[in-house]
Amino acid sequence: MSMFSxxxxxxxxxxxxxxxxxxxxxxxANVDAVAGPDGKAYKARQVVFQTEKMGAEHTAGVRVSAxxxxxxxxxxxxxxxxxxxxxxxxVTHSNVNAVEEMVxxxxxxxxxxxxxxxxxxxxxxxxxxxxxxx
Amino acid sequence: MLDKMTNRxxxxxxxxxxxxxxxxTIASNIANADTPGYVGRDIxxxxxxxxxxxxxxxxxxxxxxxxxxxxxxxxxxxxxxxTTLPSSSNPGKLGYTVQTQPSxxxxxxxxxxxxANFVDNTVRYEATLRxxxxxxxxxxxxxxxx
Numbered sequence: 354m355s356m357f358s359x360x361x362x363x364x365x366x367x368x369x370x371x372x373x374x375x376x377x378x379x380x381x382a383n384v385d386a387v388a389g390p391d392g393k394a395y396k397a398r399q400v401v402f403q404t405e406k407m408g409a410e411h412t413a414g415v416r417v418s419a420x421x422x423x424x425x426x427x428x429x430x431x432x433x434x435x436x437x438x439x440x441x442x443x444v445t446h447s448n449v450n451a452v453e454e455m456v457x458x459x460x461x462x463x464x465x466x467x468x469x470x471x472x473x474x475x476x477x478x479x480x481x482x483x484x485x486x487x
Numbered sequence: 488m489l490d491k492m493t494n495r496x497x498x499x500x501x502x503x504x505x506x507x508x509x510x511x512t513i514a515s516n517i518a519n520a521d522t523p524g525y526v527g528r529d530i531x532x533x534x535x536x537x538x539x540x541x542x543x544x545x546x547x548x549x550x551x552x553x554x555x556x557x558x559x560x561x562x563x564x565x566x567x568x569x570t571t572l573p574s575s576s577n578p579g580k581l582g583y584t585v586q587t588q589p590s591x592x593x594x595x596x597x598x599x600x601x602x603a604n605f606v607d608n609t610v611r612y613e614a615t616l617r618x619x620x621x622x623x624x625x626x627x628x629x630x631x632x633x
Contacts, residue, residue, distance in 0.1 A: 356507045359514040366518035402522040411581055413515040415522055464521055467602065471514050474609050478510070481616055482503075486623045 356482075359475040361407050363468040365414035370465040372417050373400045377458045384449045387437050395447035397423040397454075423448055492626050499619045501539040505532060506612040512581070513605045516596050523592035527584035527601070535580045 376398050383395040403418035425448040433442030509530045519525040586595040 355504070355511055359511055362511070362514050362518045370521075402519075404519055404522050404525050407515075409511070411515070411528055412511055413519055413525070413528075415518050460521070467517055467520070467598065471517055471605065474605065475510065475514065478609060478612055481613060485616060485619060487620075 355409060356475055356479055358407055358409050358412050360472060362412060362414045363472045363475075365405065365407070365416060366468040367465055367472075369400070369402060369415045369417050370461050370468070373402075373461045374458065374465070376400050376420065377454050377461065380449045380454050381451065381458075383447050384451050384454070386447045387435075387444055394427040394445045395449070396427075397425070397447065397449040399423065425450075492629075496619065496622055498540055499615055499622065502536055503612065503615045503619065505530065505535050505539060506608060506615055509608050510605070510612065513601055513608060516584070516601045517598065517605065520594070520596045520598045520601070523594060525594050525596060527596040528581050529584050529604070530580055531582055538580065 380397050386395045388394065398420050400417045401419040401421060402415050405414045405416045406412070407414040427448040428446040429443045430446060431442055432438055432444045435444045438444050509532060512528050512530055516527045516529075519527075584595060584597070584600075587597045587600065
């Protein structure tokens with residue numbers, strides 16, 4: 354039954370979008386962080402999507418192939434009284450751009466909704482197919 | 488006699504299979520709406536249905552087969568070049584969607600259009616289902632004669 358693979362396709366997309374949403378959440382949480390886990394300033398993370406073949410012919414799902422850290426230099430703020438200020442009195446914050454992350458979040462949630470809708474429609478159609486001839 | 492009763496069911500059956508395949512293709516497009524470099528695919532339903540229902544009659548299938556082999560090579564000693572997509576059961580059925588707006592990541596999926604196509608295909612799938620159900624009811628009442 355070829356329509357069953359819609360659940361695999363949309364399921365993979367939903368999972369990829371939720372991973373994207375997770376990255377956005379951790380970026381937004383660290384938007385004002387001064388130091389990351391390694392002692393340096395936090396770097397924004399972005400997911401990389403890749404098309405994935407799903408069994409049957411020309412059925413394409415999605416997967417997250419990599420999570421990349423942004424190389425943009427962090428925000429530097431002059432604050433000599435801050436405990437982690439350097440010799441010149443500058444504090445390096447994370448390089449997260451809050452506006453970009455919000456846009457990313459809206460796009461991810463829209464795509465998530467679209468794929469859920471696709472799955473619901475496929476489910477309805479399959480249920481109606483089951484009742485064929487009754 | 489009996490094949491006259493089931494002919495129409497066969498037609499709607501192959502239409503239903505094609506609608507399911509198109510549904511799957513559009514679902515792939517919607518799933519990959521954010522993937523960089525993804526190229527949207529779609530099925531030309533008219534051609535696909537013509538190919539699917541025409542292949543049930545044996546003579547037309549053999550005629551198509553002979554013309555396609557003679558066209559693919561200029562000389563009989565040449566190696567036949569397959570014009571079909573790899574691992575595709577029905578050759579040339581799947582096409583590419585036309586890009587409406589260029590995007591920087593080379594993704595050609597227009598999400599609004601794909602959603603419209605998805606809903607359209609859903610309604611047509613249900614219509615085909617109803618045709619099949621109606622045909623089955625008609626035949627059953629004809630058999631029972633009540």
